Amino acid sequence: EAITTDMATLTKEVEKFAKDKKLEIETLRIRETYRKEFIGNISHELKTPLFTVQGYILTLLDGAGADEKIREKYLNRASKGVDRLIYIVNDLDMITKLEVGDLNLNYTSFNIIEVVQNVFDLFEMKASKKNVALVLDREYDKEVLVYADKERIQQVITNLVVNSIKYGQENGTTEISVEPLIKNKVIVRVTDNGEGISEEHLPRLFERFYRVDKSGSRQEGGSGLGLAIVKHIVEAHDERIYVESEVGVGSEFSFTLERTSSSFTEE
Ligand code: ADP
Numbered sequence: 001e002a003i004t005t006d007m008a009t010l011t012k013e014v015e016k017f018a019k020d021k022k023l024e025i026e027t028l029r030i031r032e033t034y035r036k037e038f039i040g041n042i043s044h045e046l047k048t049p050l051f052t053v054q055g056y057i058l059t060l061l062d063g064a065g066a067d068e069k070i071r072e073k074y075l076n077r078a079s080k081g082v083d084r085l086i087y088i089v090n091d092l093d094m095i096t097k098l099e100v101g102d103l104n105l106n107y108t109s110f111n112i113i114e115v116v117q118n119v120f121d122l123f124e125m126k127a128s129k130k131n132v133a134l135v136l137d138r139e140y141d142k143e144v145l146v147y148a149d150k151e152r153i154q155q156v157i158t159n160l161v162v163n164s165i166k167y168g169q170e171n172g173t174t175e176i177s178v179e180p181l182i183k184n185k186v187i188v189r190v191t192d193n194g195e196g197i198s199e200e201h202l203p204r205l206f207e208r209f210y211r212v213d214k215s216g217s218r219q220e221g222g223s224g225l226g227l228a229i230v231k232h233i234v235e236a237h238d239e240r241i242y243v244e245s246e247v248g249v250g251s252e253f254s255f256t257l258e259r260t261s262s263s264f265t266e267e
Pocket of ligand 1: 251
């Protein structure tokens with residue numbers, strides 16, 4: 001190899017080196033800001049339930065526990081607060097594993113319709129409290145075999161269904177359809193006729209802790225990680241997630257999956 005000694009080439013190389021270093025430092029700086037923000041968000045999320053639990057315990061210690069009814073009521077509320085903490089920590093654990101790439105996907109072939117049905121069964125109570133109808137669009141089939149990690153996909157559908165009930169209207173509908181797509185793919189759509197999301201929020205919706213209505217959503221008791229987890233799981237499968245929404249009309253979240261060949265059976 002020729003050794004370049006002429007000044008012009010050397011200058012160029014030095015400049016390029018400096019530029020690369022600058023980019024590297026900039027990337028590190030952004031990452032560091034991101035990390036600090038993440039930790040700040042976690043503390044913020046944990047504080048509300050922690051203070052709630054602490055409040056009930058202190059009141060009990062202060063003598064309120066003498067009355068058996070009050071004691072039970074406060075212990076129940078403290079226990080709910082602890083449940084919420086566990087829920088948030090579980091979501092944090094999941095998102096961390098997903099981001100570190102520490103989550104081995106366990107691929108099998110399974111019936112996605114059955115998974116949708118499972119999720120509907122699990123959330124029937126929650127839906128009926130708001131009189132939300134859970135509807136499975138049966139246009140296509142009773143059995144659609146897909147190739148993916150069943151447990152994780154159930155988590156994806158769960159998070160989307162929970163949101164559609166949470167942000168859907170009273171007496172509304174949550175509808176799921178599974179349709180064939182080109183090239184051995186299916187698309188799963190979760191649609192609600194709820195409050196909808198305005199366009200400016202859509203690009204950031206899948207970020208950790210991003211919320212449209214900061215105060216309102218927290219009352220509803222999520223972790224702010226639901227959609228970030230959904231996106232990670234879908235992308236870990238090398239698939240895509242989409243959202244379409246209109247304020248006052250409703251939202252549709254959809255994601256693709258690989259189907260096991262000839263998985264649509266004729267009725
Ligand atoms: P959260 O715990 O706040 O529900 P998510 O990550 O699941 O966290 O959702 C992020 C935000 O996206 C929610 O706070 C809400 O503002 C908005 N969102 C999610 N799903 C829907 C939906 N189906 N309809 C309207 N808004 C939604």
